[in-house]
Amino acid sequence: xxxxxxxxxxxxxxxxxxxxxxxxxxxxxxxxxxxxxxxxxxxxxxxxxxxxxxxxxxxxxxxxxxxxxxxxxxxxxxxxxxxxxxxxxxxxxxxxxxxxxxxxxxxxxxxxx
Amino acid sequence: xxxxxxxxxxxxxxxxxxxxxxxxxxxxxxxxxxxxxxxxxxxxxxxxxxxxxxxxxxxxxxxxxxxxxxxxxxxxxxxxxxxxxxxxxxxxxxxxxxxxxxxxxxxxxxxxxx
Numbered sequence: 001x002x003x004x005x006x007x008x009x010x011x012x013x014x015x016x017x018x019x020x021x022x023x024x025x026x027x028x029x030x031x032x033x034x035x036x037x038x039x040x041x042x043x044x045x046x047x048x049x050x051x052x053x054x055x056x057x058x059x060x061x062x063x064x065x066x067x068x069x070x071x072x073x074x075x076x077x078x079x080x081x082x083x084x085x086x087x088x089x090x091x092x093x094x095x096x097x098x099x100x101x102x103x104x105x106x107x108x109x110x111x112x113x
Numbered sequence: 114x115x116x117x118x119x120x121x122x123x124x125x126x127x128x129x130x131x132x133x134x135x136x137x138x139x140x141x142x143x144x145x146x147x148x149x150x151x152x153x154x155x156x157x158x159x160x161x162x163x164x165x166x167x168x169x170x171x172x173x174x175x176x177x178x179x180x181x182x183x184x185x186x187x188x189x190x191x192x193x194x195x196x197x198x199x200x201x202x203x204x205x206x207x208x209x210x211x212x213x214x215x216x217x218x219x220x221x222x223x224x225x226x227x
Binding site: 031100 | 117119153154155156157158161163168169202204206213214215216217218220221223
């Protein structure tokens, strides 16, 4: 089963605009991560935010985490055509006993040049 | 070391045939994971190895699926008596032995069962 659910499922924006994707999850976590996947390829780790952090930045990425609402958001600023990909959140399920990450269903981002 | 390698990249097989996929993780990583991904969905967990020990298996891993990691290095995933529903991308990931679990993924093996 998928722990996280991303919203929206698909997003189309113009180059230079900001893109915001949201993730909701169900169980307590130690950390939440975001991954990116180009079509037909494996996923690439983008950023990790710990459960005691509220916001984290990495280059043009900004991640927020609200553990009370069990939700996270990923903001990509000044988007580029090369940002076109699917983005997934992943959680470690602290109280599920699972030692592997559980992924959401993803947001497909299209950045129009 | 250039990352996680998976072989083959693509596999087309007839229903009922057996297939085997291989994953070579990053050499320093002792944790190895297999996931399955269907179109438009996120990766679904199949199984997890720490060194050579298979520590967790998903209910998705029916008795037609078997995974091994001899000597704690490369891993193989075998599907016996393939069905059309097995068509998917099979992803392998590895993770370092310390710190929070973050994955390095391979490029995946795309399986098509006809």
